[in-house]
Amino acid sequence: MGILHRSSVIKRPIDSMRVILTTFVGVFLGFLIGISFPLLSLTKLGVPPGLVLKVDQMYNTDMKSGGSSQTPENVAFDRRSGSGELNGSSEIWVPSNPRGAERLAPGIVAADSDFYLHRLWGDPNEDLPRKPNYLVTFTVGYNQRDNIDKAVKKFSENFTILLFHYDGRTTEWDDFEWSKRAIHVSARKQSKWWYAKRFLHPDIVAPYDYIFVWDEDLGVENFDAEEYIKLVRKHGLEISQPGLEPVKGLAWQMTKKQDGLEVHKHTVEKAGWCTGPNMPPCAAFVEIMAPVFSRTAWRCVWYMIQNDLIHGWGLDFAVRKCVEPAHEKIGVVDAQWIVHQGLPSLGSQGETEVGKAPWQGVRERCKKEWTMFLSRLANAEKAYFKSLENHHSNISVPL
CATH class of the missing domain: 3.90.550.10 (Spore Coat Polysaccharide Biosynthesis Protein SpsA; Chain A)
Incomplete structure (x- = not known):
């Protein structure tokens, strides 16, 4: 009876430890399964999982310091979006995109730029209270x-x-x-x-x-x-x-x-x-x-x-x-x-050549460029209209 009493006392704490351990393992496995979905999707995009975890750590640190109002779910990728595949294909080719950007989804293409100055801090959407x-x-x-x-x-x-x-x-x-x-x-x-x-x-x-x-x-x-x-x-x-x-x-x-x-x-x-x-x-x-x-x-x-x-x-x-x-x-x-004040300021940026003042060399270059440009323009238009003539002459007219 003494032995049985002792074993029952020992068994209860062991059972409790098993329950705790089982719960811990379940939570841990659930966490791994949960984070696997975005990592699988990001891997297909060529983003190393370790890098994403590192970015998350950096972002979370920034969040704690009050540096951003965004939630982690909105950073870099939408974790609910899956792989982005359509009909089993992940290839993108959009001929209407700017040349060289055909492999990008149109929504990410930024075709234009500007000279607007932006801050190094804060919400980018609030950088420009006014755009010239x-x-x-x-x-x-x-x-x-x-x-x-x-x-x-x-x-x-x-x-x-x-x-x-x-x-x-x-x-x-x-x-x-x-x-x-x-x-x-x-x-x-x-x-x-x-x-x-x-x-x-x-x-x-x-x-x-x-x-x-x-x-x-x-x-x-x-x-x-x-x-x-x-x-x-x-x-x-x-x-x-x-x-x-x-x-x-x-x-x-x-x-x-x-x-x-x-x-x-x-x-x-x-x-x-x-x-x-x-x-x-x-x-x-x-x-x-x-x-x-x-x-x-x-x-x-x-x-x-x-x-x-x-x-x-x-x-x-x-x-x-x-x-x-x-x-x-x-x-x-x-x-x-x-x-027009006519100040020869840019002319002073030239160099002296064989008895010529700097401005004289600059002026001669200006005149030379004038004839070169007009010649190029005339030749380009001549070649264009010539190509049209050749094109039309090569078109056979049905009898």
């Missing part, structure tokens, strides 16, 4: 800082300010409060159109309704950017520029400010300069010092800019090809005018 509708770029040297300061102040907070620095000096501009909100791009001894080709791709500037591509030597005392935009919209201009006050000699009559007008689209030039009343430089013409492009027009003009012809000479005669009818959609805004 327009973009203005200046190609600048530090010596023209006071002139640029006056110019920038003519543009409201509805404009993103982008400075291209050809002299490599950027940090000194922080003396101006607005400079701390501007975008600064620096490359020594480069021109406005070199920058435009490399940093103003249509998909980068897509959020902006209008793009100002301006020089640094413009007097803006009689200019207001918001009023300018109103007139551009009113008169349906896709490509435009402010009228030029004839303080110094003007190269073209078309860009000269005409008193008493809001906008003009035609002018009279010297005999023989225009092949027709609706042709440059009598119409469908603006200069390259202070052009303003609509988003749609810029998408065409950007592709016309040649990668190696960095001064842009000749573009003013060709931009008409990007809008139709050009003589109605290209014009000069007289009611908001500027002064």
Whole structure:
């Protein structure tokens, strides 16, 4: 009886331990089964399970510190979504996606970008209480800082300010409060159109309704950017520029400010300069010092800019090809005018060659690029129309 009594006393704690152990093992196995589903799905996407667990740990640490309001279920992947397979296939091919992104689900493709500044902290959805509708770029040297300061102040907070620095000096501009909100791009001894080709791709500037591509030597005392935009919209201009006050000699009559007008689209030039009343430089013409492009027009003009012809000479005669009818959609805004100061600042960035001043070498390059561009344009169009002739001549007409 004593032995039986002792064994019964020992048996009860052993049974209790078994129940506890069984419960623990069950919970543990349930946990493993629960987390296996998202890991199986993520493995098919090429995401190592260990990496996902590490990300979860980092995210949970961030959650505890109050760094995010999202729940772990919404981070990186939806754990309820499964493998994403359709009809047994996990391959994605969407021909309508941008070239090179055909293997991505359309919902993840971010085809456009912008110059909006974002914070390094907080909710990304709350970064931009206001998104500027327009973009203005200046190609600048530090010596023209006071002139640029006056110019920038003519543009409201509805404009993103982008400075291209050809002299490599950027940090000194922080003396101006607005400079701390501007975008600064620096490359020594480069021109406005070199920058435009490399940093103003249509998909980068897509959020902006209008793009100002301006020089640094413009007097803006009689200019207001918001009023300018109103007139551009009113008169349906896709490509435009402010009228030029004839303080110094003007190269073209078309860009000269005409008193008493809001906008003009035609002018009279010297005999023989225009092949027709609706042709440059009598119409469908603006200069390259202070052009303003609509988003749609810029998408065409950007592709016309040649990668190696960095001064842009000749573009003013060709931009008409990007809008139709050009003589109605290209014009000069007289009611908001500027002064072209004609400072040879970029010319000083050249180099002395065999008895030539730096600016002389730059000017010669400009003229050479003009003839090269117009020749390329003519040859390209000739080749295109020739290909059409060959195509039509190869089509057999049934008898």
